[in-house]
Amino acid sequence: MKRLLLILTLLAGAAQAREDQVQIHGNAAGAQTLSQPEPGVTAADYRFNDRGRGDVIQAHWRLDASGLPVSYEAKGNDYWKVEFSERFGRDVQGLARWRNRIEQGETKAAGFYLPANPPPEFMGVLARALLKAPGRRLPLLPAGEARLEGGADVDASGRKLTLYRISGIEFTPVPVWLDDKGDTAGVIDDWFEVLQASLLPALAELQRAQQAADQAWHARLALQHSHKPQGALLIRGARLFAPVSLGVRAGMSVLVRGERIVRVEPDADLEVPAGAEVIAANGRFLMPGLWDVHQHFSNVDGVFDLIAGVTSARDMANDNLPMLARVHRFDAGTELGPRVLLAGIIEGIGPLAGPTDVRVDTADKARAAVDWYADHGYAQVKIYSSFSPALVAAVADRAHERGLRVSGHVPAFTHARAFVEAGADEIQHLNFILLNFFPDVKDTRTRDRYTVLADRLAQFDFNDGRFADFVTFLRQHQTVLDPTLVVLEGLFSGEPARAAPALRPVVERFPTVVKRRQLSGAVAVPPGKEAVYAQALPGLLRMLKKLHEGGVTIMPGSDGFAGYSLHRELELYAQAGIPNAEVLRIATLVPARVLGVEKDRGTIAAGKLADMILVDGDPLKDMSDIRRVHRTIKGGQVYEPAALEQAMGMTSR
Structure with missing residues (x-):
């Protein structure tokens, strides 16, 4: 009889199993399988492959009547294939204990335990618990608080799906879709989707609903934290760095009208115009805005660029149409971010191809991809790792014909010298x-x-x-x-x-x-x-x-967490033995020259765009002072990094 009951239990669990598809940029990359191995227990097997990287997580958990975890166990590896294990449990006396690779602790406090390396399904688990919680708020363990807000409803193949957004997990609200039964329908971000297979036809509509909610959030943030002077803007009493001469002049004033600099003179030679807004530099270090030439914009990267003093950037491959729309919002001021030049990715065909839909296997298709990028205002093309070395010259010739630069990873089965000889202008x-x-x-x-x-x-x-x-x-x-x-x-x-x-x-x-x-x-x-x-x-x-x-x-790029990673890149250049003044030139004037915008950017001079940063400290003496950005000015608009950090939920400096 016990054996029969066990078989029936296993069959019941199998009948309730569900498999979600994991996609990277629309391409199948793995799966998340959910089952109930025994009553009240949910098991998840989550794994995906991104060119040899990717999570593998096997987890199971039990919830109480409020949807809070009373037990959780997981093992596997993270994106970089580092193994981990994790355990959480709350005993009958109410004492909760947890241990994972970054922490261990215990408490009698109530709360929702958020695993350190959870499968995507756990966002749905949290959303359902929040729906039951008073005011849709829950304390988190080990710390923090999660809050839930509702969003759009979408009809997908006769099923009503509701968008919920969870605050307190990331810098911006995390979206999660629940169906009309309360089950997790999907967890979607800019490049990555975990979605019930039957809902894949509705993916584009779900993405549009998420994007509308995200853009409204960004627009509110931009309205609150962009300051546009009513008249002229005058920066007074600055130590002005000149990337051409590598010199510094104390007691300098910079007058801005609209988005451009109109005069740069010693304080004594420049009177304060009537009605001008004055920023008293008080001897702070004034320099052109920084460049980050290697980003992949998503989420709040633009905000952290402005926090860090990055006023110009280059996106080195993205989801093309959404990125074009994001650049438009940056330029229009409805989303916070720097000025962005675009590099369009071109990849080859194969199981290890990068996350893009621009995959080609003939010279004609490659040239057509170059033409599309040129027609849409891109500055260059980026060749990726699975691209055929035999096609590099065809791409380079067409790109140069259309006035675009060529860069990229050195494709597999060739080497850097051959890549340059075929026409590459730059190597990432x-x-x-x-x-x-x-x-x-x-x-x-x-x-x-x-x-x-x-x-x-x-x-x-x-x-x-x-x-x-x-x-x-x-x-x-x-x-x-x-x-x-x-x-x-x-x-x-x-x-x-x-x-x-x-x-x-x-x-x-x-x-x-x-x-x-x-x-x-x-x-x-x-x-x-x-x-x-x-x-x-x-x-x-x-x-x-x-x-x-x-x-x-050399041009500096971060390819990581926006803003702060660029600061570290510059610190590493100084650590390598490049003089600090030359590092600052590399971070300002050099990209403007290489990328063809020196007329407007790279130095602080009359007629140029008013893209500048005021720094507390002296990065000529200590490159780490570049982290102490006091004000960021982009096109004459003023941003206060400390206030933006606070808006991101960070504590004060």
């Missing part, structure tokens, strides 16, 4: 420069393009004549390098249970739950490789310095 990521000297590393479509780096650095001598010859080759071809050192540092010098080095100066000021979600992201060091990995960053810094000294043009 410093690791591809090193891999030029290791032709045995052929397939760079997976995470191997990062994980082999430490071993290869240990094997290479940068005094080798081959390296000097290659530096000369890059200089002669005027090849530009976007090193993204900050990403490589995070992978090789980070720790899987800590925040990335770029965020450590600020992460303690993040909202509690957001901070917790940043405590992951490094590659796990293979046993016995600790010494090799410890030398990876010093080796990369030596390489960067030799490239700079050899005359190779």
Whole structure:
């Protein structure tokens, strides 16, 4: 009889099993399978593959009558394949205990335990608990508070789906869709979807509803935190940095009317115009706005750019039509963000192709993709890892014919020299420069393009004549390098249970739950490789310095958490031995020159756009002072970084 009951229980659980499809940019990447192995217990098996990376989570949990977890267990690996396990339980006396790779604790306080590495279904679990909670608010464990607001209803194949938005989890409300039975219908963000397979035909409509809610949220934020002077704007008493001469002049004034600078003179020579709004710099360091030439905009990246003093940026591949719309909102002032130049991705065909729908396998299709980008105002094209090396020249020729630059990852099965010879103007990521000297590393479509780096650095001598010859080759071809050192540092010098080095100066000021979600992201060091990995960053810094000294043009890009990662990129350049004044030029004037907008940006001069930042401190003496942005000015509009951080839920500086 017991055996029969067990079989019936298992069959009941199987009958209730549900499989959600995981998609990355519309392409199937994995699945989330939910089942009930026994009454009252939900089990999730969640896994996806993103070019060799991706989460694998096996979890099960039990809830009380209010929808709060009373037990939770999970194991698996995170996106970078670092293993983890997690356990939570509340005993009959009401004592809750938890342990995961970043924390452990206990409390008798009531609350919803939010796992450190949950499957997407847990957002639905939280939404249902919030629907039952008074005022749709719940304390979170280990800390924080979640709040729920309702949104749009959408009819999908005869089923009513409701959009809910949960605040207190991320910087912006997290969307989750519930169906008319209260089950989780989908969790969707800009690039990533977890959705019941039967609802995939409704994905575009669900995305539109989410985007409308997101845009209304951004518009309110922009209205509250953009200050446009009624008349002229005068910055007075500044120490003015000149990226051309690398000099600094004290006691300088800058007069702005509208979006442009009209006069730059010593304080004594410039009278305060009638009705002008005056910003007393009080000796603060005034410099052109920063550039970040490697971003993938989503969510609140634009806000954190302005917090960090980034007034110009380049998006290095995105969902094309939504990104064009986002740039329009940045320019219109209905969403906070910098000025953005666009690079359109072109990828090849295959199972390891990157997350884009612009995938081509012929020269004609490649040229058509270039034409689409040129027709839509893109500044360049970015070739990705699965692209056929045989087609690079065709892309480069058409791009140059249309006035576009060409850059990218060095495609798999070729190397950096050949990529440049085929017509590339620029290379993303410093690791591809090193891999030029290791032709045995052929397939760079997976995470191997990062994980082999430490071993290869240990094997290479940068005094080798081959390296000097290659530096000369890059200089002669005027090849530009976007090193993204900050990403490589995070992978090789980070720790899987800590925040990335770029965020450590600020992460303690993040909202509690957001901070917790940043405590992951490094590659796990293979046993016995600790010494090799410890030398990876010093080796990369030596390489960067030799490239700079050899005359190779460098532009700073973060490819990570917006704003603060760019600050860390500049700190790493200084740490490599590049003089601070030259680092500031690299961050301001150099991108403006390379990307063809020097007429309007890159220096503080009459006639140029009023894109500037005031810094507390002196980054010429200490590059970390670049983190102390007091005011950001973009096109004459003034933004207060401290107030924007507060709006993001951060504590004061």
